[in-house]
Amino acid sequence: MPGRAEGGGHKWHLSRKEYGEDFSMNFALTDEQQMIVDTVRAFVETEIYPHENEVERTGHVPPELGREIARKCKEIGFFGCNMPEEVGGAGLDHTSFTLVERELGRGSMALTVFFGRPSGILMACNDAQREKYLLPAVSGEKFDALAMTEPDAGSDVRGMKCFARKDGDDWIVNGTKHFISHANIADFVIVFIATGEEDTPRGKKKLITCFLVDRGTPGFEIRDGYNSVSHRGYKNCILNFDECRLPSAQILGEVHKGFDIANDWLYATRLTVAATSVGRARRAFDYALNYAAERKQFGKPIGANQGVSFKLADMITEIDAADLLTLSAAWRLDQGLPSNREIASAKVYATEMLARVTDEAIQIFGGMGLMDDLPLARFWRDARVERIWDGTSEIQRHIISRDLLRPLGA
Incomplete structure (x- = not known):
């Protein structure tokens, strides 16, 4: 694709013409989107991280803790942020909401589930159902x-x-x-x-x-x-x-x-899985990067050895690629463009990337990577289900190949 740098920085502007209209994608986050990223990441670090070890140990989230997370989510104005403003949500577009999910992916799902994101399929509610189900779900009265x-x-x-x-x-x-x-x-x-x-x-x-x-x-x-x-x-x-x-x-x-009403939901959940996989991969990578810079063997940081430094290079390249695939798919949804194949590509690549990154992070730590003192073993185990739920990797590849071959009559 043609691209141009602006202002000597890392801001790129891409354009393409589809269906007789011009669409432009700007890879730089807006001020509002950067605020979203910063706010949600800070929330995860302060409200989610401190409870993760206990949840991992017990396999249980105390009900009062879940209610407290939901309450604090409401306080920062993010409960139901995926829902339209006319029903009480924040009305985030797909791209901005994907950024929310990416940051939530850094934390334990057992805890971030209380960061309320009602099923978008509830927008199909009729008037009576709206009062009983949709509005209470957006306000946090019901899950x-x-x-x-x-x-x-x-x-x-x-x-x-x-x-x-x-x-x-x-x-x-x-x-x-x-x-x-x-x-x-x-x-x-x-x-x-x-x-x-x-x-x-x-x-x-x-x-x-x-x-x-x-x-x-x-x-x-x-x-x-x-x-x-x-x-x-x-x-x-x-x-x-x-x-x-x-x-x-x-x-x-x-x-x-x-x-007929499930299609939008299927899009949203697959994008969510891709986005949360990117967020979790970045957290695992941060552990590996810092350890590679601090841990010394034979008188120098292990990151100075190509056996480790090349792993880091491959990990960040894959993470960035998955991130861009995911945000590109979300952007297409916002533009009203066909997105089924792109979402499937993001889902299959991001989830398989997460498996590779968590595995390599453990390898960089060596034996300590498998100990409960670190969350890497948890990330590694958690990564396995991402290739299964909300459409297996095989189903995603079927969607992608069908989209490619059907226009050719195959």
């Missing part, structure tokens, strides 16, 4: 969780077996969801459920409807999930539906149109 994955339907979403049958004006739901992140703190869950089938050239496919389900609804149970080596304290849960009766008023969007 939501989102449920799609099932024991036999992970990447194959259309293969879900959790089914709702029509009964008058109600729906009777039976089935199970699992790996449902932070449902343990949720007041309600946004659940995707099969409600029928349709014939397609490739055979029958499930029709999916989205429901809003309150904690405590008869026939609906939220219970503890599995013990995971990644993100201790950030709970995954199992949802059981046993003849659970839901009125049609609980449908989010339209019957059988669940995927």
Whole structure:
């Protein structure tokens, strides 16, 4: 791409023409965006870091601590910052919100989950649902969780077996969801459920409807999930539906149109995973860089040896590349440009980069890197799930290759 330096600094301006319009991307952060980065990073360092070791040790976040984090998030004006101003949010664009997620990625997910970011899919709420679910979620009165994955339907979403049958004006739901992140703190869950089938050239496919389900609804149970080596304290849960009766008023969007309202959410979550991976990689890199400059062997800092210095060079290059991929994808969303492939590229590259960077950081520290005195082993373990949830690396590569080949008829 053509580019030009401005003022002899590191500010670059890129332009390209798509669909008959000119779009420009400026890689320099605005003053407001820099304020966002500084504010969120300071929050993570002062409000999240001090509690991480205890959460890692116990695998639990005390409810009062979660409430305190949410309260302080509201105090700095960032609760619901991903939501539009007309519903009480800060109305950040995709690029600015990606910067928020990047900085939150430096901290423990078990704690940063209380830095409220309601599911954007709630913008599909009708007037009655808006008062009951959307506005309380944006104000922090209620927490939501989102449920799609099932024991036999992970990447194959259309293969879900959790089914709702029509009964008058109600729906009777039976089935199970699992790996449902932070449902343990949720007041309600946004659940995707099969409600029928349709014939397609490739055979029958499930029709999916989205429901809003309150904690405590008869026939609906939220219970503890599995013990995971990644993100201790950030709970995954199992949802059981046993003849659970839901009125049609609980449908989010339209019957059988669940995927229509899921697209924006899928974009947002994949960008979030990419952004948080970049933030966590930078924190791991900072540990490795400082250690390489301070630790001495054979009379000189270990960073003076090419075996270490070249690792640092490769690590920062990959981190920067992932950062730019992620921010570029967010920028495309802000411009209303097609972004599916770009988001998939950011997600697959950033998550795989994180695995490599955390592994190399441990290698630079040697044996100490695996000790609980440092958070590197935690970063290493946490990195593993990023290539799985919100669309595996294989699914992302499928999205990318399909986008490339379909215009050519392949």
